[in-house]
Amino acid sequence: MNPGLFCILAVLLVASALSVILQPSPIRSALSLVVTLFLLAVTFLLLDAQLIAALQVIVYAGAIVVLFLFVIMLLNLQEEPRVMARFGTQCAAVLLGSLFLLALVRFAVAPLRPPASAATAGMAAAVPPGFGSVATLANLLFTHFLLAFEITSVLLLVAIVGAVVLAKRRLV
Amino acid sequence: MWIVIGIAAVKTLVVIAMVMGLAGTLGWIERKGSAYIQDRVGANRASVFGIAAAGLVNTIMADPLKFLTKEDVIPTGVDRLLHTLAPCVSLFPVLVAFAAIPFGDVLQVGGRDINLQAVSLNVGILFILAMLSLGVYGIVLGGWASNNRFSLLGGIRGSAQMISYEIGMGLSLVAMVMTFGTLDLQEMVRAQGHLIGGVLPAWGIIYQPLAFLIFLTAGIAESKRAPFDLPEAESELVAGYFTEYSGVKYLMYFMSDFIEIAVVAALVTTLFFGGWQIPYLLRDGFHFPWGTVALLPQAVVAVLQIVAFLLKVVFFCWVQVLIRWTLPRLRYDQLMAFGWKGLLPISLVNVLATAVVVLLLQASA
Numbered sequence: 001m002n003p004g005l006f007c008i009l010a011v012l013l014v015a016s017a018l019s020v021i022l023q024p025s026p027i028r029s030a031l032s033l034v035v036t037l038f039l040l041a042v043t044f045l046l047l048d049a050q051l052i053a054a055l056q057v058i059v060y061a062g063a064i065v066v067l068f069l070f071v072i073m074l075l076n077l078q079e080e081p082r083v084m085a086r087f088g089t090q091c092a093a094v095l096l097g098s099l100f101l102l103a104l105v106r107f108a109v110a111p112l113r114p115p116a117s118a119a120t121a122g123m124a125a126a127v128p129p130g131f132g133s134v135a136t137l138a139n140l141l142f143t144h145f146l147l148a149f150e151i152t153s154v155l156l157l158v159a160i161v162g163a164v165v166l167a168k169r170r171l172v
Numbered sequence: 173m174w175i176v177i178g179i180a181a182v183k184t185l186v187v188i189a190m191v192m193g194l195a196g197t198l199g200w201i202e203r204k205g206s207a208y209i210q211d212r213v214g215a216n217r218a219s220v221f222g223i224a225a226a227g228l229v230n231t232i233m234a235d236p237l238k239f240l241t242k243e244d245v246i247p248t249g250v251d252r253l254l255h256t257l258a259p260c261v262s263l264f265p266v267l268v269a270f271a272a273i274p275f276g277d278v279l280q281v282g283g284r285d286i287n288l289q290a291v292s293l294n295v296g297i298l299f300i301l302a303m304l305s306l307g308v309y310g311i312v313l314g315g316w317a318s319n320n321r322f323s324l325l326g327g328i329r330g331s332a333q334m335i336s337y338e339i340g341m342g343l344s345l346v347a348m349v350m351t352f353g354t355l356d357l358q359e360m361v362r363a364q365g366h367l368i369g370g371v372l373p374a375w376g377i378i379y380q381p382l383a384f385l386i387f388l389t390a391g392i393a394e395s396k397r398a399p400f401d402l403p404e405a406e407s408e409l410v411a412g413y414f415t416e417y418s419g420v421k422y423l424m425y426f427m428s429d430f431i432e433i434a435v436v437a438a439l440v441t442t443l444f445f446g447g448w449q450i451p452y453l454l455r456d457g458f459h460f461p462w463g464t465v466a467l468l469p470q471a472v473v474a475v476l477q478i479v480a481f482l483l484k485v486v487f488f489c490w491v492q493v494l495i496r497w498t499l500p501r502l503r504y505d506q507l508m509a510f511g512w513k514g515l516l517p518i519s520l521v522n523v524l525a526t527a528v529v530v531l532l533l534q535a536s537a
Binding site: 025027028031034050051054055057058061062063066067069070073074133134 | 251254293294295298299301302303305306308309312313315316324327328331332334335338355
């Protein structure tokens with residue numbers, strides 16, 4: 001991936017992510033989330049993961065955030081008044097946030113374990129042919145990660161059945 | 173290096189010109205179609221020097237000029253940024269979606285094979301689905317940002333409708349992906365090139381007639397046209413989500429509607445009717461089943477394929493126009509019931525049946 005391109009993308013990504021939490025209007029917040037997810041998809045695309053990028057846009061930007069918007073519009077949410085939290089809460093937030101940041105920086109700048117072999121050292125090596133393609137991903141998903149894949153699908157089924165049960169209860 | 177960039181730029185320009193030309197022409201086709209259905213002459217005052225067919229030129233030139241010079245009214249008390257952004261968000265995804273649709277095989281120029289497709293994607297069909305699913309934001313935002321109850325109702329209806337029908341559309345595409353074994357649209361079209369029993373072209377509709385009907389229905393619902401035009405139902409909601417739009421912004425909504433029709437027509441052509449394939453036309457010329465062979469130069473074959481693709485697309489645009497002016501609008505509960513209780517189960521059954529047949533064929537091979 002081109003470092004210059006990555007820097008531009010990263011700045012845009014962080015800016016739109018900040019905008020999600022800083023916007024007073026819920027609808028603009030949700031739209032910033034769409035922009036963030038779209039930029040994330042572009043990042044995947046630049047990392048040669050076309051399938052993940054397409055799925056990211058279809059599932060998250062195209063369906064889930066639309067439902068967010070739908071709920072915001074139905075409830076007719078107005079701009080949130082800014083309320084300052086209590087001093088103790090603020091202190092706790094700053095403390096936890098800086099700890100998390102520290103952990104992140106530590107992990108990013110100096111990897112916790114030194115590279116054991118040449119294989120792990122070659123992180124920046126060229127991607128193998130077919131990397132990120134549908135066939136490669138499907139092969140891995142339906143052989144090596146089959147159990148995890150099936151468990152996830154059962155989990156989703158449980159969630160759907162649960163949603164139907166919860167929605168039906170009011171009618172009885 | 174520069175040649176590659178130049179070729180890519182030319183292909184992009186060709187696709188954009190094709191899409192814009194189609195969208196402009198569709199405005200005229202729609203008027204003529206409605207007149208045809210309603211048994212009147214229609215759009216006959218726009219002739220140039222007495223030639224009625226030249227009214228097409230008039231429509232393509234005069235309509236945009238009129239919209240461009242009109243006042244852009246922004247209602248009071250709206251979110252100005254979102255109000256301006258909404259039509260752009262509506263137009264952009266449908267324009268980009270066309271990039272992945274192949275409009276010809278390969279063109280050989282100076283020993284170079286040019287793939288006649290703006291972008292060759294490993295996940296072509298998913299890319300188009302992703303772009304079509306982004307189109308809903310234009311409607312939701314337009315409805316929300318107009319500060320108008322009619323617009324808001326249209327926006328809410330539109331978002332619910334598009335999400336519901338996307339599922340049926342996606343599942344009908346899953347069946348097609350299983351049939352062809354690829355997500356690449358160019359590969360899908362190539363797979364439709366051979367003949368069944370040496371006579372019948374192996375177009376997608378022969379394998380998946382049910383998927384074709386589901387896809388066309390869901391596609392019309394996605395482009396929000398009658399009988400699924402509830403988001404803009406003019407007798408209830410004035411004009412739905414674009415009630416408060418005028419001038420260029422209205423033109424952008426108008427354009428994205430027509431381009432969506434063209435995208436649906438192009439996808440139907442590509443998936444079910446052989447894309448740029450002409451029966452019996454191979455890369456070096458016609459090979460008829462009764463043995464006649466008519467060899468043609470490569471460039472002529474490429475041009476023939478592009479023309480065939482365009483003709484098929486225009487035909488399916490015409491089909492959509494006829495459907496629009498023939499069927500009355502559904503009620504909202506009918507629309508939702510049809511999407512969730514009709515299309516969804518049928519497309520699920522279709523996917524299951526396709527999977528069984530594909531597995532049986534693999535086992536027997």
